[in-house]
Amino acid sequence: MSEVVTAAVTALQSKMNGESFDGSAKFVIEGEGSLIIEGTTVREGDDDTDVTLTADQETFESILSGDLNPTAAFMGGKLTVDGDMGKAMALAGVLA
Numbered sequence: 001m002s003e004v005v006t007a008a009v010t011a012l013q014s015k016m017n018g019e020s021f022d023g024s025a026k027f028v029i030e031g032e033g034s035l036i037i038e039g040t041t042v043r044e045g046d047d048d049t050d051v052t053l054t055a056d057q058e059t060f061e062s063i064l065s066g067d068l069n070p071t072a073a074f075m076g077g078k079l080t081v082d083g084d085m086g087k088a089m090a091l092a093g094v095l096a
Contacts (some may be wrong), residue, residue, distance in 0.1 A: 004057055005033040005044050011064055021094050023087045024049040030056045037091065038053040049092070051083035063095070070095070
C-alpha cells in the first residue's frame with residue numbers, strides 16, 4: 001500500500017468520525033492505489049463496489065480537506081464517477 005493510500009485511509013476514518021455509509025464506495029487515487037469505504041470501515045482495497053470515484057492525488061486531497069467540493073470536482077472533470085450516482089451523492093454528504 002502506498003503512503004498516500006495509507007494516509008488517505010487514516011484521514012477518511014477520522015473525517016467520517018464513526019458515521020456510517022450505506023453501501024460501498026471505492027476511491028481510486030491515480031498512480032497510488034485505491035481504498036474502500038463500507039459502513040463505518042475504511043480500508044485499502046480494489047474490490048467491486050456500488051460506486052467508484054477516480055481522481056488524481058491533488059484532487060483527492062483537496063476534496064478530503066474540504067477545499068474542493070466533490071460535485072464541483074465532478075462537474076469540472078477532475079473526478080470521475082462510475083456506478084451508482086446516488087451512492088456518490090450520499091458519500092459526498094458523509095464526507096462534508
